[in-house]
Amino acid sequence: MDEKKKVLAAEAEWRKSVLDPHVKKNAVAYEGKSFTTISDMEVPLVAGPSHLEGIDLLNDIGFPGQYPFTRGVQPDMYRGRTWTMRQFAGFGTPRDTNKRFKYLLSQGMMGLSTAFDMPTLMGYDADAKLAKGEVGREGVNVTTLADMEILFDGIPLDEVTTSMTINAPAIVLLAMYVALADNRGIDRKKLGGTVQADMLKEFIAQKEWICPPRPSVKLVTDMVEFCTNELPRWNSISISGYHIREAGATAAQELAFTLADGLAYVEDGIKRGLDVDDFAPRLSFFFDVHNDFFEEIAKFRAARRIWARELKERFKAKNPRSWMLRTHAQTAGVSLTAQQPVNNVARVTMQALAAILGGTNSLHTNSMDETLALPTEPAVKVALRTQQIIAEESGVANTVDPLGGSYFVEHLTSKIEAEALAYIHKIYELGGMIGAIDEGFPQKEIAAAAYRFQQQLDRKEKVIVGVNKYTDDDEHDLPILKIDQEKEDEQVAFVKRTKSKRNKDKVGMALRKIAEDAKADKNLMPSILEAVKAYASVGEICDVFRQVYGIYRDPANF
Amino acid sequence: MAKKKKKAVAKKAKKTVKKAKKKPSKKTAVKKSSGPKVKVDLRQIFASSPVIEREGGNVRVLIGKAGLDGHDRGAKVIARACRDAGFEVVYTGLHQTPDMIVNTAIQEDVDVVGLSILSGAHNHLVPEVIKGLKGEGVKVGEDVLILVGGIIPETDFQFLRNAGVSMVFTPGTSVESIIEYIRGHVKPKA
Numbered sequence: 001m002d003e004k005k006k007v008l009a010a011e012a013e014w015r016k017s018v019l020d021p022h023v024k025k026n027a028v029a030y031e032g033k034s035f036t037t038i039s040d041m042e043v044p045l046v047a048g049p050s051h052l053e054g055i056d057l058l059n060d061i062g063f064p065g066q067y068p069f070t071r072g073v074q075p076d077m078y079r080g081r082t083w084t085m086r087q088f089a090g091f092g093t094p095r096d097t098n099k100r101f102k103y104l105l106s107q108g109m110m111g112l113s114t115a116f117d118m119p120t121l122m123g124y125d126a127d128a129k130l131a132k133g134e135v136g137r138e139g140v141n142v143t144t145l146a147d148m149e150i151l152f153d154g155i156p157l158d159e160v161t162t163s164m165t166i167n168a169p170a171i172v173l174l175a176m177y178v179a180l181a182d183n184r185g186i187d188r189k190k191l192g193g194t195v196q197a198d199m200l201k202e203f204i205a206q207k208e209w210i211c212p213p214r215p216s217v218k219l220v221t222d223m224v225e226f227c228t229n230e231l232p233r234w235n236s237i238s239i240s241g242y243h244i245r246e247a248g249a250t251a252a253q254e255l256a257f258t259l260a261d262g263l264a265y266v267e268d269g270i271k272r273g274l275d276v277d278d279f280a281p282r283l284s285f286f287f288d289v290h291n292d293f294f295e296e297i298a299k300f301r302a303a304r305r306i307w308a309r310e311l312k313e314r315f316k317a318k319n320p321r322s323w324m325l326r327t328h329a330q331t332a333g334v335s336l337t338a339q340q341p342v343n344n345v346a347r348v349t350m351q352a353l354a355a356i357l358g359g360t361n362s363l364h365t366n367s368m369d370e371t372l373a374l375p376t377e378p379a380v381k382v383a384l385r386t387q388q389i390i391a392e393e394s395g396v397a398n399t400v401d402p403l404g405g406s407y408f409v410e411h412l413t414s415k416i417e418a419e420a421l422a423y424i425h426k427i428y429e430l431g432g433m434i435g436a437i438d439e440g441f442p443q444k445e446i447a448a449a450a451y452r453f454q455q456q457l458d459r460k461e462k463v464i465v466g467v468n469k470y471t472d473d474d475e476h477d478l479p480i481l482k483i484d485q486e487k488e489d490e491q492v493a494f495v496k497r498t499k500s501k502r503n504k505d506k507v508g509m510a511l512r513k514i515a516e517d518a519k520a521d522k523n524l525m526p527s528i529l530e531a532v533k534a535y536a537s538v539g540e541i542c543d544v545f546r547q548v549y550g551i552y553r554d555p556a557n558f
Numbered sequence: 559m560a561k562k563k564k565k566a567v568a569k570k571a572k573k574t575v576k577k578a579k580k581k582p583s584k585k586t587a588v589k590k591s592s593g594p595k596v597k598v599d600l601r602q603i604f605a606s607s608p609v610i611e612r613e614g615g616n617v618r619v620l621i622g623k624a625g626l627d628g629h630d631r632g633a634k635v636i637a638r639a640c641r642d643a644g645f646e647v648v649y650t651g652l653h654q655t656p657d658m659i660v661n662t663a664i665q666e667d668v669d670v671v672g673l674s675i676l677s678g679a680h681n682h683l684v685p686e687v688i689k690g691l692k693g694e695g696v697k698v699g700e701d702v703l704i705l706v707g708g709i710i711p712e713t714d715f716q717f718l719r720n721a722g723v724s725m726v727f728t729p730g731t732s733v734e735s736i737i738e739y740i741r742g743h744v745k746p747k748a
Contacts, residue, residue: 118625118626118627118677118679119626121626122626122653124626130626130655131626132682133625133679133681133682133683134625134626134627134677134678134679134682137677137678137679138677138678206628207628207629207630207652208626208628246631247630247631248631248635334631337729337730338709338728338729338730339730371709371729372709372711373678373709373711447631447634447635447638450631450634450635451634451635451638451639454635454639454733455733457732458732458733458734464730467730468730468732480711480713483678553651554651554652554653555651556649556650556651556652558633558634558637558638558641558647558649
């Protein structure tokens, strides 16, 4: 105790007699500059022992692999098992993406991650009118189980883990994946991976919805329940802050809205009659990693602490695995610049490093050309190599949470935690996340933050190299992946052929059964499984959702 | 409800959407820029950007999100900036078909149709909107300016220009320069 007082007194004396006079002398150098994070958080000039005041070394920081997991979910972190290098991929036809998957696996990638095109994401078939011009453009098209068979052709489903970035129709795509395994004779218990399935963040940020929030969450809970009983190795939801941040949120908003979404799913699962310890260990997260290095590291650490406490204290979870926030991270797509795109390699490296120092469990690194188009194979390779260089050359993965105990990082962790908690409480006051979404609260907060940031860029208060500073007129010569119209035509033709070969009565019956079960408020997973096995399409099943649950319309606030 | 648009009465708008030059089809081929690098000069392609005249009242701008694309961060920022600049702004919200955008543009009597597209479907959606406007008798480039923002490869600029687009704004464009562009190209009638 005396020792601590002595240190604090010494710090105060140093600030008074050394730092302050120096700052005064240098005042000119600071003029017109603001020293804040990219999210406008104030940061100290020098952090010191006084910045640890109010932080409990044992209960707030603790040790890796121990509650509240501020320092990471594993005691040995990356020595025991390095993070999963999981590159998001998908474009064109299922055949094209299958080829890219196999290429990435051959280059040392450890898990698959599937990007779907807009029609699939919005629940329309490739041959639908609304799909025109969009098939295979932003990701791969999957309309029926026949497409899934090609997409995963020659890939052992019981050996790889597969993430599918799919939301509104997630229950359909999950059913297809299970159907594929069933048809190949693979034990469901061996299937590992995740569907994103986080619908709340769709209303907040990504805007790929079909039905209103309540039925959307009902479908998510159907999946959670099914996974709990049938797929013990499957992460039932990937609760995502990535899109929230990309839509313009600050780091604290990303943290708060994501965790509040997660808490809403936990509540709904409990309401369904599930034991929190049966499903909470299979909830996983997905965060963005933006440019502000220490803010991002602090965000990951604060995320784990808040989640652990909410699960243990509010939901009375007893299994330590329920308290652990395990997360995937992706470097910030929004931070990439079309100008001087090779600079993006530097940004991605810095962001990847922040994610790793923040203790992520899985990582996607963006390719330098992703602001221009979907990435080319050489660009993806550089992105993957970036992770491998960090993992195997830099040495940062050798020591667990090397920044733990840093005056500055611990201070920032607590600060961002406090800011996020204030938002979470506000959301509770609005009746939880669904209530907050109905009010447009997170949507408006994000739009305001995005606008503020754009103004700061226009006034050059915040810098983006190559965009509002150090600009030049040089043309980049990066090759660009171009997806030709032929791809769409090819896929549309294949889908039409598949549909013409089906047993129409069987499809019709299966779709009617889904509608019946939906009206009876039953878990839809069994009836959807039957339907996809009969090659009912994503669009046909989502049409049932539209008829029974209604369609959500954009409130279009700005 | 739908107030008749003063400009829409000119029913004889001639359709001059030029056919897109069909590019040699290489399936998902990676196209290397071959030969000497030709700098695509935005100002050159869009050099003859028209100035349109508005009779009385504030400049009216429609910001539209066509297609299934859900990226609305940019659209909302622009909508807000236009409002702050004193324009009347109509934001369509997401997931609009080209027809819906055309109807809104006519009902709201706008001077500018700003389309935000980040899904890669611009070469399909933008000409559809323009075709729809022309079908309603709107003279694109005389009654209404068509602006496009989003992830638009430079290789598509000429195609969009030929289709009737006045200007394309790509990532990194300052909001101020978009506002200036609109101010410079929509003038009160003398």
